[in-house]
Amino acid sequence: MENVGVCDEFVNLKATELRLGLPGTEDGGEEERQKVSCCKSNKRAFPETEKDIESTGKTKPASPPKAQIVGWPPVRSYRKNNIQTKKNESEGQGMYVKVSMDGAPYLRKIDLTVYKQYPELMKSLENMFKFSVGEYCERERYKGSEFVPTYEDKDGDWMLVGDVPWEMFVSSCKRLRIMKGSEAKGLGCGV
Amino acid sequence: MNYFPDEVIEHIFDFISSHKDRNSISLVSKSWHKIERCSRKRVFIGNCYAINPERLIQRFPSLRSLTLKGKPHFADFNLVPHEWGGFVHPWIVALAKARVGLEELRLKRMVVSDESLELLSRSFSSFKSLVLVSCEGFTTDGLASVAANCRHLRELDLQENEIDDHRGQWLNCFPESSTALTSLNFSCLKGETNLAALERLVARSPNLESLKVNRAVPLDALTRLMSCAPQLVDLGVGSYENEPDQESFMKLMAAIKKCTELRSLSGFSEVAPLCLTAFYPICQNLTSLNLSYAAEIQGNHLIRFIQFCKRLQRLWILDSIGDKGLEVVASTCKELQELRVFPSDLHDEEDNDTAVTEIGLVAISAGCPKLHSILYFCKQMTNAALITVAKNCPNFIRFRLCILEPNKPDHTTSQSLDEGFGAIVQACKGLRRLSVSGLLTDKVFLYIGMYAEQLEMLSIAFAGDTDKGMLYVLNGCKKMRKLEIRDSPFGNAALLADVDKYRTMRSLWMSSCEVTLGGCKRLARNAPWLNVEIINENENNDVMERNEEDEREKVDRLYLYRTVVGARKDAPPCVTIL
Numbered sequence: 001m002e003n004v005g006v007c008d009e010f011v012n013l014k015a016t017e018l019r020l021g022l023p024g025t026e027d028g029g030e031e032e033r034q035k036v037s038c039c040k041s042n043k044r045a046f047p048e049t050e051k052d053i054e055s056t057g058k059t060k061p062a063s064p065p066k067a068q069i070v071g072w073p074p075v076r077s078y079r080k081n082n083i084q085t086k087k088n089e090s091e092g093q094g095m096y097v098k099v100s101m102d103g104a105p106y107l108r109k110i111d112l113t114v115y116k117q118y119p120e121l122m123k124s125l126e127n128m129f130k131f132s133v134g135e136y137c138e139r140e141r142y143k144g145s146e147f148v149p150t151y152e153d154k155d156g157d158w159m160l161v162g163d164v165p166w167e168m169f170v171s172s173c174k175r176l177r178i179m180k181g182s183e184a185k186g187l188g189c190g191v
Numbered sequence: 192m193n194y195f196p197d198e199v200i201e202h203i204f205d206f207i208s209s210h211k212d213r214n215s216i217s218l219v220s221k222s223w224h225k226i227e228r229c230s231r232k233r234v235f236i237g238n239c240y241a242i243n244p245e246r247l248i249q250r251f252p253s254l255r256s257l258t259l260k261g262k263p264h265f266a267d268f269n270l271v272p273h274e275w276g277g278f279v280h281p282w283i284v285a286l287a288k289a290r291v292g293l294e295e296l297r298l299k300r301m302v303v304s305d306e307s308l309e310l311l312s313r314s315f316s317s318f319k320s321l322v323l324v325s326c327e328g329f330t331t332d333g334l335a336s337v338a339a340n341c342r343h344l345r346e347l348d349l350q351e352n353e354i355d356d357h358r359g360q361w362l363n364c365f366p367e368s369s370t371a372l373t374s375l376n377f378s379c380l381k382g383e384t385n386l387a388a389l390e391r392l393v394a395r396s397p398n399l400e401s402l403k404v405n406r407a408v409p410l411d412a413l414t415r416l417m418s419c420a421p422q423l424v425d426l427g428v429g430s431y432e433n434e435p436d437q438e439s440f441m442k443l444m445a446a447i448k449k450c451t452e453l454r455s456l457s458g459f460s461e462v463a464p465l466c467l468t469a470f471y472p473i474c475q476n477l478t479s480l481n482l483s484y485a486a487e488i489q490g491n492h493l494i495r496f497i498q499f500c501k502r503l504q505r506l507w508i509l510d511s512i513g514d515k516g517l518e519v520v521a522s523t524c525k526e527l528q529e530l531r532v533f534p535s536d537l538h539d540e541e542d543n544d545t546a547v548t549e550i551g552l553v554a555i556s557a558g559c560p561k562l563h564s565i566l567y568f569c570k571q572m573t574n575a576a577l578i579t580v581a582k583n584c585p586n587f588i589r590f591r592l593c594i595l596e597p598n599k600p601d602h603t604t605s606q607s608l609d610e611g612f613g614a615i616v617q618a619c620k621g622l623r624r625l626s627v628s629g630l631l632t633d634k635v636f637l638y639i640g641m642y643a644e645q646l647e648m649l650s651i652a653f654a655g656d657t658d659k660g661m662l663y664v665l666n667g668c669k670k671m672r673k674l675e676i677r678d679s680p681f682g683n684a685a686l687l688a689d690v691d692k693y694r695t696m697r698s699l700w701m702s703s704c705e706v707t708l709g710g711c712k713r714l715a716r717n718a719p720w721l722n723v724e725i726i727n728e729n730e731n732n733d734v735m736e737r738n739e740e741d742e743r744e745k746v747d748r749l750y751l752y753r754t755v756v757g758a759r760k761d762a763p764p765c766v767t768i769l
Binding site for chain 1: 265267268269270325351352353379460483484486533534535537568593595597626650652677
């Protein structure tokens with residue numbers, strides 16, 4: 001192997017120098033101890049992790065968020081698509097989600113796919129749990145009620161029902177919770 | 192100087208079928224080169240852009256069977272734009288024009304159109320075999336032309352393609368006179384299937400050995416199919432989410448019992464547990480089992496099934512089998528050679544305790560002495576486990592380990608997995624393919640460069656610290672052919688250190704690494720026999736027109752490959768060939 005005989009902005013000759021020692025020994029070690037990030041661009045979903053191979057004891061690298069990395073895990077799209085459809089279809093041709101209401105003794109399950117829009121869903125919930133959510137409006141959210149319908153989305157966050165377009169809601173909603181009382185005030189009124 | 196007449200030499204060459212051997216023969220002398228090339232029937236082209244069809248035909252006029260591969264491997268994971276290339280059409284046009292007596296065409300990761308299939312079906316009167324793997328761009332209309340026009344068709348094998356299913360009558364297009372089918376695989380079709388046409392086709396194909404149907408073939412139809420094709424060796428079934436009633440079940444079991452030649456079973460995109468039990472009678476004969484699409488079936492049912500499969504050589508399964516299930520495999524399947532364990536939970540949504548860990552892998556390595564090929568998706572791994580696996584199984588040819596979380600260290604010691612993979616490459620002297628994952632420093636690449644002498648393909652993701660890592664590999668692995676790297680800190684120094692190395696390799700892929708546009712441009716200048724492709728996220732055609740400052744800009748995706756025909760003309764706007 002011949003070294004490229006140039007040392008310039010593109011080629012760092014020192015980086016190509018291969019010594020007989022293992023990385024992390026003598027002055028090779030200094031380079032190793034630098035924090036290296038392989039993902040500097042903010043295009044990538046993956047955060048920096050510190051690779052300190054000289055460490056004794058347990059290091060705890062920051063656990064990456066469960067954000068989707070493009071093309072990871074390396075499973076063929078064909079296979080991914082097939083497993084996906086399985087998971088959807090196995091819900092019995094519908095998108096069943098659990099619904100809980102604060103104070104109610106047991107939960108219910110509803111199929112989101114039978115509804116076309118929010119008003120239908122709300123009416124159905126109101127019937128099911130015998131309550132009223134009042135009017136929904138952009139500014140003041142659910143006015144005139146101590147009940148606030150919320151849902152848990154794919155990321156595990158609790159969101160107010162009605163903010164996002166219906167289709168987006170159906171695809172990201174994992175479960176519903178009808179909040180009541182003081183807890184509800186924070187979300188429900190004119191946030 | 193030849194001591195034998197050419198015909199004798201040619202006859203001797205007839206016994207040599209391996210591509211590598213044939214390539215070696217053609218290098219011996221001019222005379223042998225000529226005899227070899229004129230008699231060569233089967234050609235394998237690993238990169239369709241390394242050569243063009245005209246030169247292929249010129250060199251091998253007696254071509255009968257052609258294998259072509261198009262997109263780079265990482266296209267499987269959506270890292271290559273849809274329109275990147277890999278079109279088969281110009282190949283078919285050229286072969287048709289030259290009146291090549293093509294009998295077999297095998298394509299992988301290529302774009303195939305209905306027009307191509309139509310032309311294919313009309314141009315080669317002796318055409319016998321079409322195998323398409325991970326291809327796209329065609330519909331069932333294209334299949335209809337193949338069915339209708341290829342009078343001597345024996346094999347139609349469609350594996351994991353994206354096919355637009357027009358729900359037409361393509362199965363009806365096989366003429367009544369077509370009785371030569373030996374292999375029919377349409378498992379990847381998503382639409383309804385004309386069951387009557389299928390049953391008639393199977394009934395008149397006494398030589399049919401391999402049949403793989405799609406999801407839309409219900410249980411009773413499957414029963415009838417198996418009843419009229421008890422000679423089947425390889426069966427792919429559909430989707431059976433509902434338990435069969437007593438009568439259907441008995442009929443199915445009776446049909447299955449008759450299939451004494453059955454050795455390979457696949458499909459099962461959904462299978463109710465009872466349905467699976469109908470196959471028990473033939474389990475002991477199975478050498479190949481693919482249950483990797485049966486996402487809903489629970490581990491215990493899988494385990495019960497596998498306990499009967501004592502002769503299994505190849506097993507593809509989901510991680511829902513769990514470590515316990517793999518222990519059962521280890522104690523049952525002593526003939527196992529190839530194992531693939533796929534992830535069932537792709538978004539890490541469930542806190543899955545039943546998924547596989549290092550325990551399952553160690554159990555398999557201990558129980559299956561003939562194991563030489565593994566693909567293993569898991570959530571955690573340890574160095575100790577890998578060292579044990581290496582000791583148990585020094586015969587690995589293919590070792591692909593994918594820890595689902597990038598950069599994950601040994602979960603018991605929090606150290607990198609350098610030592611574990613190091614043990615694998617040191618012990619497995621015949622290792623040809625390796626995929627690494629988890630927390631890895633440059634050290635693992637030092638080991639790979641030092642020990643992996645037979646390594647031909649290496650996949651790296653989220654690994655390494657500096658350019659040295661990549662350099663260890665490029666310098667050490669003399670037989671490297673395909674190197675694919677993503678999200679690793681390798682840059683220009685490694686890329687440019689030994690340009691001639693790329694003469695001995697088929698291709699190099701680097702995405703989300705540290706190479707810059709300037710580095711790639713220099714490489715392209717120093718190696719005119721390489722196509723250096725830059726693939727941009729945005730369809731930006733003006734890469735070349737930017738000013739010098741942008742030479743420092745990092746390249747999102749780099750794909751380079753050796754070629755004897757220069758830059759290709761069919762690149763889309765998002766691809767710049769330097």
